[in-house]
Amino acid sequence: MNKPLFTLKKVSTTVQNSVGLHINILKNLNLTINEGDFITVLGSNGAGKSTLFNVIAGGIPATSGSIMLENRNITNESALKRTKYISRVFQDPKLGTAPRMTVAENLLLALNRNKSFSLMPRQLNKHIDTFTKLTKQMGNGLDQRLQTSVGSLSGGQRQALSFLMATIQKPKLLLLDEHTAALDPKTSAQLMKLTDEKVTANAQTALMITHNLEDALTYGNRLIVLHAGQITLDVTGVEKQKLTKEDLLNYFASY
Numbered sequence: 001m002n003k004p005l006f007t008l009k010k011v012s013t014t015v016q017n018s019v020g021l022h023i024n025i026l027k028n029l030n031l032t033i034n035e036g037d038f039i040t041v042l043g044s045n046g047a048g049k050s051t052l053f054n055v056i057a058g059g060i061p062a063t064s065g066s067i068m069l070e071n072r073n074i075t076n077e078s079a080l081k082r083t084k085y086i087s088r089v090f091q092d093p094k095l096g097t098a099p100r101m102t103v104a105e106n107l108l109l110a111l112n113r114n115k116s117f118s119l120m121p122r123q124l125n126k127h128i129d130t131f132t133k134l135t136k137q138m139g140n141g142l143d144q145r146l147q148t149s150v151g152s153l154s155g156g157q158r159q160a161l162s163f164l165m166a167t168i169q170k171p172k173l174l175l176l177d178e179h180t181a182a183l184d185p186k187t188s189a190q191l192m193k194l195t196d197e198k199v200t201a202n203a204q205t206a207l208m209i210t211h212n213l214e215d216a217l218t219y220g221n222r223l224i225v226l227h228a229g230q231i232t233l234d235v236t237g238v239e240k241q242k243l244t245k246e247d248l249l250n251y252f253a254s255y
């Protein structure tokens, strides 16, 4: 049985642009994210995908409608409070990590998110084996760079670190905003594979925005398409498995 985790009901979002005009981005959007869903999110540029993530994470308020987390109404909860249970990885590897701190310090920060703690060497030493194991899984040399400052990592290593930090404490929801798009094809494919392994192994509820149709079809149990601020396609399970790249191209061409 599908258990609803996040429920967005008739969510609309209006923002003001640089010349003061009000733009309605999300329009009466309905979405139920079930526990364990791994949803790939497609949509043309400007469809409202990142805005949807911003509204779920609390960065942009819903102008109307409601967002429920199980039985709790979180529509007006701050973004800061929502970081307790929602993690996000962005397209830009520079976001989500502290550049002057080492890889190990960043991981310790993520491990202690929402707690008061110290970055004392004692604390770091306690976790170093765990961090080595975790970073080794990435297969990109990150485990050899635990004591290196994050600013000197490659984009791929830094993005792998952002992903590890976002998942080190299992969040209720993981939002992946084109998180492999800025990486070279090999590094991107490697992080995508690791993402799938981790999300699947942890039964992690996740939404992943991508412009890569193959990734959208290959990964996840569910696929949604956003168009002009609304969800126009929502397929799950066998229906998703049957979907082809050609179907999607035809679907987009029909707009």
Ligand SMILES: Nc1ncnc2c1ncn2[C@@H]1O[C@H](COP(=O)(O)OP(=O)(O)OP(=O)(O)O)[C@@H](O)[C@H]1O
Binding pocket: 015, 016, 017, 018, 023, 025, 043, 044, 045, 046, 047, 048, 049, 050, 051, 052
């Ligand atoms: N804060 C804002 N102020 C003004 N306009 C905005 C704001 N945020 C988003 N928009 C506009 O709303 C529309 C939707 O933007 P959004 O970033 O959500 O689209 P997207 O589907 O993620 O696009 P892309 O695939 O290009 O990343 C765009 O036209 C964008 O310019």
